[in-house]
Amino acid sequence: MSKKIESFLNLFFPSRCVLCDRVVKGKKSVCSECYEKLTFLSDERTCKKCSHPISEGAVLCDACLVHQHYFTANFAAAVYKKELREAIIKYKFYKRPDLHRGLAGLILMRLAKFDLLPKFDAVIGVPLSEKRLEERGYEQAVLLAKVVAEELGVKLLKRCIKKIKDVPAQSKLSYANRQKNLRGVFKVINPEKVKGKVILLIDDIYTTGATVDEIAKILLEAGAKEIYVATVALTELES
Numbered sequence: 001m002s003k004k005i006e007s008f009l010n011l012f013f014p015s016r017c018v019l020c021d022r023v024v025k026g027k028k029s030v031c032s033e034c035y036e037k038l039t040f041l042s043d044e045r046t047c048k049k050c051s052h053p054i055s056e057g058a059v060l061c062d063a064c065l066v067h068q069h070y071f072t073a074n075f076a077a078a079v080y081k082k083e084l085r086e087a088i089i090k091y092k093f094y095k096r097p098d099l100h101r102g103l104a105g106l107i108l109m110r111l112a113k114f115d116l117l118p119k120f121d122a123v124i125g126v127p128l129s130e131k132r133l134e135e136r137g138y139e140q141a142v143l144l145a146k147v148v149a150e151e152l153g154v155k156l157l158k159r160c161i162k163k164i165k166d167v168p169a170q171s172k173l174s175y176a177n178r179q180k181n182l183r184g185v186f187k188v189i190n191p192e193k194v195k196g197k198v199i200l201l202i203d204d205i206y207t208t209g210a211t212v213d214e215i216a217k218i219l220l221e222a223g224a225k226e227i228y229v230a231t232v233a234l235t236e237l238e239s
């Protein structure tokens with residue numbers, strides 16, 4: 001985009017802080033005040049596998065010590081609480097698809113912290129079922145994935161995975177039961193598109209990782225080489 005067009009767009013469509021809606025300069029996702037309020041996981045000591053904060057000396061969190069994951073690592077931007085939680089709820093449940101760019105910006109900030117990021121061949125967003133998509137009007141993780149793919153200069157694989165059915169709320173289930181519940185929920189539609197590829201899978205929130213792990217599993221079964229995950233937020237482990 002030419003500088004002229006860019007400054008024209010900035011004038012009429014200025015970037016806004018995704019948390020408080022204040023106008024921010026440049027392509028920033030959050031204003032300096034909100035930046036201070038977020039708990040960025042890049043600043044914390046985190047689990048090498050899933051990004052959950054861990055105590056000193058540990059490499060993996062308790063959950064990852066118990067359950068093996070199919071994905072190689074999850075890069076989560078910040079802890080799912082307060083302002084970020086409110087922004088994600090607005091984004092998902094209050095028809096605010098416009099927040100996707102700012103939220104994707106948080107994922108990009110997290111990825112930018114790595115000196116040696118894996119070389120991704122493709123980006124995929126966790127899909128919604130047809131029924132849920134009809135209700136919501138947009139797929140929140142796919143919109144995030146679109147921005148991440150654009151900014152990383154990596155191909156976005158659209159409609160590559162299908163969510164065949166919805167599962168009942170998972171929050172009260174154990175990890176093993178969540179995994180069982182998710183079996184057969186997703187399907188790889190175009191296995192030839194994922195064969196041999198290193199894939200970055202995008203979702204909004206990482207809780208136990210059961211959903212992204214199920215998708216990682218079917219992508220690997222379809223011939224993908226390696227799966228990484230990146231999420232905007234990570235829920236705190238119950239202690």
Ligand SMILES: [Zn+2]
Binds near residue numbers: 017021034
């Ligand atoms: Zn703000």
Ligand SMILES: [Zn+2]
Binds near residue numbers: 051065
């Ligand atoms: Zn972990």
